[in-house]
Structures are given as structure tokens and as C-alpha cells.
Amino acid sequence: MDDKSLVESARRGDRGAFETLVKRYEAKVYHLAYGFVQDPATADDLAQDVFVKVYCHLSKFKFESEFGTWLYRIAVNHIKDHLRKIGRRKEVPLQELGSGRFAAPDPAPGREAEQLVEERRTAVHKALLTMPPKYNVILTLRDVRGLSYEEIAATLKISPGTVDSRLHRARRQLRKKMAPYLTMEGRGLEGGGK
Amino acid sequence: MNCRDAERILLLSWDRPLDAAGQADLDRHLAACPGCRARGGEYAALRDTLHGLPQGTPRPYFWTRLNARIEAIENPAPLTVWRKWCLRAIPVSLFLIGLFIGGLIFLPGGGDTMSQSEALLLRNANPIIETSAYLDETKGVDKNMAIIFAASERSPERKPRP
Numbered sequence: 001m002d003d004k005s006l007v008e009s010a011r012r013g014d015r016g017a018f019e020t021l022v023k024r025y026e027a028k029v030y031h032l033a034y035g036f037v038q039d040p041a042t043a044d045d046l047a048q049d050v051f052v053k054v055y056c057h058l059s060k061f062k063f064e065s066e067f068g069t070w071l072y073r074i075a076v077n078h079i080k081d082h083l084r085k086i087g088r089r090k091e092v093p094l095q096e097l098g099s100g101r102f103a104a105p106d107p108a109p110g111r112e113a114e115q116l117v118e119e120r121r122t123a124v125h126k127a128l129l130t131m132p133p134k135y136n137v138i139l140t141l142r143d144v145r146g147l148s149y150e151e152i153a154a155t156l157k158i159s160p161g162t163v164d165s166r167l168h169r170a171r172r173q174l175r176k177k178m179a180p181y182l183t184m185e186g187r188g189l190e191g192g193g194k
Numbered sequence: 195m196n197c198r199d200a201e202r203i204l205l206l207s208w209d210r211p212l213d214a215a216g217q218a219d220l221d222r223h224l225a226a227c228p229g230c231r232a233r234g235g236e237y238a239a240l241r242d243t244l245h246g247l248p249q250g251t252p253r254p255y256f257w258t259r260l261n262a263r264i265e266a267i268e269n270p271a272p273l274t275v276w277r278k279w280c281l282r283a284i285p286v287s288l289f290l291i292g293l294f295i296g297g298l299i300f301l302p303g304g305g306d307t308m309s310q311s312e313a314l315l316l317r318n319a320n321p322i323i324e325t326s327a328y329l330d331e332t333k334g335v336d337k338n339m340a341i342i343f344a345a346s347e348r349s350p351e352r353k354p355r356p
Contacts, residue, residue, distance in 0.1 A: 034250030124243045143244035182236040
């Protein structure tokens with residue numbers, strides 16, 4: 001059964017149809033939320049809130065876009081509101097971004113390497129949280145979740161051109177924030193520039 | 195191609211493949227510019243880290259928990275409804291009480307003092323009769339004195355000036 005039929009059934013009060021929709025999208029919404037908050041409990045709460053909102057506003061869905069896109073839009077807006085509420089945009093001191101080991105050219109093997117990678121991730125995630133929501137959102141959708149330009153444009157209701165320019169500015173700002181932890185050593189373009 | 199263009203095209207190349215000429219231009223610039231090469235490496239490191247951020251694993255019984263929440267929204271317990279109305283009634287009641295108290299304090303009094311003429315009229319007495327007794331005095335001096343004494347009797351708060 002496609003999304004449209006399920007939405008129509010759910011609107012008529014068919015809880016089973018809504019259950020199918022939830023099961024179809026719960027992982028996506030959870031992963032989206034997790035990408036922003038990096039905390040399982042908060043991501044789960046946010047995903048639940050999103051589906052409650054969707055259930056309450058199902059009658060407002062006009063089939064102008066895919067159900068998944070509409071759901072994603074609600075999720076992104078809800079997560080943005082959450083980030084604003086908890087005030088996580090406050091500036092994080094550079095010392096808190098990481099231990100300065102981000103730039104280590106070659107991670108040591110084994111446990112230490114894992115620890116190093118984890119430190120890098122924490123530092124980048126903290127830097128993301130200090131960025132304006134529109135940059136945080138676009139970087140998370142593109143570079144963490146891997147959405148296409150078209151999907152991002154549809155979710156955020158902006159043009160692909162705006163996605164392009166905003167993504168460029170977001171990446172530049174992230175690099176600027178992480179500048180103290182980045183070095184050129186051992187990281188040529190062959191490390192990722194395709 | 196300057197460094198600014200190279201940076202932009204490099205980042206763009208991660209999202210969309212460049213045409214052969216564009217790619218060749220970029221490669222040429224990067225080969226000649228160590229700064230841009232380094233910058234490209236930094237961007238790549240950041241991108242790899244972002245790609246590697248954990249996705250998390252959804253918690254079990256997602257639907258069961260969600261369904262319970264939806265049930266609670268659709269069929270709220272009577273106590274919950276009552277409590278909701280009570281919570282709404284509190285500010286309204288406080289506003290009305292404030293309005294009442296404000297009215298008592300700030301509205302002018304309802305004229306609880308009555309003039310002598312009003313009091314006489316209330317008793318169905320003629321307020322002119324009492325006055326006419328003073329005015330009927332034949333002697334001017336007596337008449338004036340009677341009026342002065344009468345005035346001082348009626349307004350005890352007025353004191354003669356020294």
C-alpha cells in the first residue's frame with residue numbers, strides 16, 4: 001500500500017494505517033533527530049513528538065508533496081525548535097570542542113584510534129551545535145544524512161540554488177570553527193576530495 | 195581560477211560531478227597552490243567526520259509507546275480534562291478578582307454624604323422654610339448676623355480666619 005492510501009485511511013480513523021506509516025518512517029525520523037542531538041533518549045522523544053504532531057495534523061496534509069517530504073519538514077522544524085529551546089546555540093569555548101587531537105595525521109591503531117575518532121566526532125558535533133540553525137540543519141541533512149539537493153530543497157522549501165550557497169557558507173563556517181584543530185599534515189586532497 | 199573559486203568548485207564537486215574542463219582547471223590550481231590543497235584536506239577531514247557521525251539505533255516498542263500517547267490525546271482521562279479546565283480558570287478568576295478590587299479602590303464613592311437640603315427633601319420637608327426665616331428678618335443687621343451664624347453652624351469644618 002502506498003503512502004497516499006495509508007494517509008487517507010489514517011485520516012478516516014484507521015489506526016492500523018497510521019501504524020504502517022509510522023513503522024515505515026520511524027527509523028528515518030529517529031536517525032534524523034539523532035543526527036542533530038547525538039543522544040538516544042532525546043532523539044527518541046523528538047521522534048515521538050514528531051509523529052504525534054503528524055497524527056494531529058494529518059488532515060492538513062494536502063498531497064502537494066510526498067508524505068515523506070512533509071514528514072521530514074515537520075521533523076526538521078520540530079528539531080530546530082527543540083535546539084532553540086534548549087539554547088544549545090550558545091558559544092562553546094574552543095577548548096571544549098576537543099582535546100586538540102583532531103589534527104593527528106594518522107590515528108594510532110586499536111583502542112586509541114577509536115578514542116581519537118570519537119573525540120573528532122564529539123568536537124565536530126559540538127561545533128555544529130554552535131552554528132546558526134540554518135547552517136546546522138543543512139550540514140546535517142547533506143553531510144550527515146546524505147540527502148540530495150532536491151530532497152533538501154523540498155524539505156526546507158528553498159530552491160536548489162539556495163541549498164548550494166547555504167551549504168557552501170555552512171561548510172566554510174564549520175571549517176573556521178574547527179580551524180584550531182585542523183592541519184594540513186597527512187591530509188591532502190587524496191584524503192577525500194573526489 | 196583564483197583560490198576563492200577553487201574552494202567553491204572543490205566543495206561543489208563533492209555534491210555534483212564537474213565537467214572535464216572544470217575538473218582539469220581545479221586539478222591544475224590545486225597542483226600549483228599548496229594553500230588550497232591544505233584547505234581541501236581540511237574540508238575532506240571534516241566531511242569524513244560528519245559522514246561518520248553515529249546514526250543511533252531506534253529504541254524498541256516505538257509504536258506501542260506512540261500509540262499510548264495518541265490514545266491519551268484522543269481519550270483524555272476525565273480528571274485530566276477537569277484539571278485542564280481548572281488551570282485555565284485560575285488566570286480568568288484572578289483577573290476578575292483584580293478587576294473587582296480595582297473597581298472598589300479606584301471608582302469614585304457613591305455620594306454617601308447628604309447636604310442639608312437633600313436631607314430635608316428626603317424627610318418631605320421644605321428646605322426653603324428654614325432659610326426664609328432668616329431672610330424675613332426686618333432689620334438688616336439681624337438678618338446678616340442670622341445668616342452668618344447659620345452658615346457657621348452648617349459647615350463646622352470652616353473656621354473663621356484670625
